[in-house]
Amino acid sequence: MHIDYRKEFGVRECPSCATEVKINNNRCPxxxxxxxxxxxxxxxxxxxxxxxxxxxxxxxxxxxxxGR
Ligand SMILES: [Zn+2]
Numbered sequence: 154m155h156i157d158y159r160k161e162f163g164v165r166e167c168p169s170c171a172t173e174v175k176i177n178n179n180r181c182p183x184x185x186x187x188x189x190x191x192x193x194x195x196x197x198x199x200x201x202x203x204x205x206x207x208x209x210x211x212x213x214x215x216x217x218x219x220g221r
Pocket of ligand 1: 167168169170171172181182183184185186
């Protein structure tokens with residue numbers, strides 16, 4: 154009888170090397186494969202927004218400096 158123990162123990166299989174990697178480990182310790190996850194994507198979006206704000210601030214500063 155096959156039991157899906159992966160969910161029980163919070164483990165998932167690495168699609169690259171088939172090693173079992175813990176759910177809270179976003180990177181495979183064997184081959185370095187990075188698991189794509191929603192949380193990571195959201196974080197990337199936040200970083201992107203922060204970067205955009207920084208660029209806008211820089212542009213405003215440049216304009217203020219060249220304006221006088
Ligand atoms: Zn791997």
